[in-house]
Amino acid sequence: xxxxxxxxxxxxxxxxxxxxxxxxxxxxxxxxxxxxxxxxxxxxxxxxxxxxxxxxxxxxxxxxxxxxxxxxxxxxxxxxxxxxxxxxxxxxxxxxxxxxxxxxxxxxxxxxxxxxxxxxxxxxxxxxxxxxxxxxxxxxxxxxxxxxxxxxxxxxxxxxxxxxxxxxxxxxxxxxxxxxxxxxxxxxxxxxxxxxxxxxxxxxxxxxxxxxxxxxxxxxxxxxxxxxxxxxxxxxxxxxxxxxxxxxxxxxxxxxxxxxxxxxxxxxxxxxxxxxxxxxxxxxxxxxxxxxx
Amino acid sequence: xxxxxxxxxxxxxxxxxxxxxxxxxxxxxxxxxxxxxxxxxxxxxxxxxxxxxxxxxxxxxxxxxxxxxxxxxxxxxxxxxxxxxxxxxxxxxxxxxx
Numbered sequence: 267x268x269x270x271x272x273x274x275x276x277x278x279x280x281x282x283x284x285x286x287x288x289x290x291x292x293x294x295x296x297x298x299x300x301x302x303x304x305x306x307x308x309x310x311x312x313x314x315x316x317x318x319x320x321x322x323x324x325x326x327x328x329x330x331x332x333x334x335x336x337x338x339x340x341x342x343x344x345x346x347x348x349x350x351x352x353x354x355x356x357x358x359x360x361x362x363x364x365x366x367x368x369x370x371x372x373x374x375x376x377x378x379x380x381x382x383x384x385x386x387x388x389x390x391x392x393x394x395x396x397x398x399x400x401x402x403x404x405x406x407x408x409x410x411x412x413x414x415x416x417x418x419x420x421x422x423x424x425x426x427x428x429x430x431x432x433x434x435x436x437x438x439x440x441x442x443x444x445x446x447x448x449x450x451x452x453x454x455x456x457x458x459x460x461x462x463x464x465x466x467x468x469x470x471x472x473x474x475x476x477x478x479x480x481x482x483x484x485x486x487x488x489x490x491x492x493x494x495x496x497x498x499x500x501x502x503x504x505x506x507x508x509x510x511x512x513x514x515x516x517x518x519x520x521x522x523x524x525x526x527x528x529x530x531x532x533x534x535x536x537x538x539x540x541x542x543x544x545x546x547x548x549x550x551x552x553x554x555x556x557x558x559x
Numbered sequence: 560x561x562x563x564x565x566x567x568x569x570x571x572x573x574x575x576x577x578x579x580x581x582x583x584x585x586x587x588x589x590x591x592x593x594x595x596x597x598x599x600x601x602x603x604x605x606x607x608x609x610x611x612x613x614x615x616x617x618x619x620x621x622x623x624x625x626x627x628x629x630x631x632x633x634x635x636x637x638x639x640x641x642x643x644x645x646x647x648x649x650x651x652x653x654x655x656x657x
Binding site for chain 1: 574576577578579581582583585587592593594595
C-alpha cells in the first residue's frame with residue numbers, strides 16, 4: 267500500500283502547527299474544522315501525524331514526545347486532536363490567560379460566554395452570529411492580561427445537538443456520531459482576525475423550563491471566582507492565576523445569563539450589550555490600556 | 560484545650576484577595592475557589608486566632624446593625640461553614656488556652 271502524506275499547515279495563536287494526514291478523510295475532517303487557521307509558513311512549533319489504524323477503521327494521532335492517541339471515529343479524532351493541540355498551545359503561549367469560553371464580538375468589542383460543558387455556549391454563539399455578532403471561538407478565550415484583548419480561535423463551531431428550528435444548520439455541516447461541526451465558511455457572520463478588547467463576560471446557565479431569559483449583575487468577587495474556575499492555565503500566571511481573574515473582573519462587566527428560548531436570549535443579550543456599550547465608563551475602559559500587574 | 564471555634568483562625572496557606580468588600584479564597588490544597596459574601600468576608604477577616612466567636616459576633620452586630628443573638632448565630636454558622644470547607648486552621652494548630 268502506498269501512503270500519501272498531505273501536510274496541513276495551521277497558524278494557531280502565533281504557533282505554527284503542521285499536521286501530516288495519511289488519508290483524504292482525516293485531512294478533510296481537519297480542514298473542515300481548522301480551515302480558517304490554515305496558512306502557516308514558519309518553522310513548525312508543533313507537529314502531528316494523523317493516520318488510519320490498521321484495524322477497525324479508527325485513527326491514530328501522533329505527536330513527538332507522547333504515546334499516539336487512538337480515535338475510534340471521526341468525532342473522537344476531532345475531540346482528541348483539539349484537546350491535545352490546545353493543551354500544547356497553552357504551554358507554548360503561557361503569556362495568555364486561556365479561558366474555557368465562547369467568544370464573539372459586537373461593535374469591535376469582545377464578549378465571552380463562560381459556562382460548564384452543556385450550558386449552551388456554542389448554541390447561543392451559533393444563534394448570536396445570526397444577530398450581528400462576529401465569531402471568535404466557541405471553546406477558547408485566549409486573553410492577554412497586559413492589553414485586555416482576546417484572540418480569535420476560530421475552529422469550526424461545534425454543537426452537541428441540532429439547534430431549534432429558528433437557527434437551522436447549513437448544508438455543509440460536518441456530522442459525526444458525537445458532534446456537529448459548522449465550518450467557519452458556513453457561518454452567517456464574518457470571523458475575527460485580530461484581537462479585540464474584552465468588554466463583557468456572561469456566565470451562562472441554561473434553564474429550558476424558564477419562560478424568559480434573565481440577566482443579573484454579578485459582584486466582582488463572584489465573577490473572579492467563576493472566571494478562575496474556567497481558566498485553563500491559571501498556574502502559568504501570577505498568584506496562581508487568581509490575580510488575572512481579579513484583574514479581569516475589576517475591568518470587565520460580568521453578568522449572569524439564565525438562557526431560555528434562544529431567540530429571546532439573543533434579543534436580551536443584544537439589548538444588554540447595546541446598553542453597556544453606550545455607557546461612558548465602558549467606552550473609557552475599552553480605550554484604556556490595562557494596568558501592568 | 561480550646562474548641563476549634565473558640566478562637567477561629569483562617570489558614571495562611573491559601574491565596575486571598577478582596578474586592579468591593581468580598582473575599583475570594585483560592586485553596587490549592589483542595590483545588591477549590593471560594594467567594595465569600597460581605598458578612599462572611601467580615602467574619603473571615605476577624606478569624607485571626609485571637610478573637611473569640613463572641614467577640615467577632617459583637618463586632619458584627621455593631622458593624623451590620625443587627626441584634627446580638629442574630630450576630631452570634633450568623634458567626635457560628637459561617638465559622639462552621641468555613642471549617643467544613645477546610646479554610647480554618649485545624650484544632651492542633653490553634654493556640655493552647657491558659
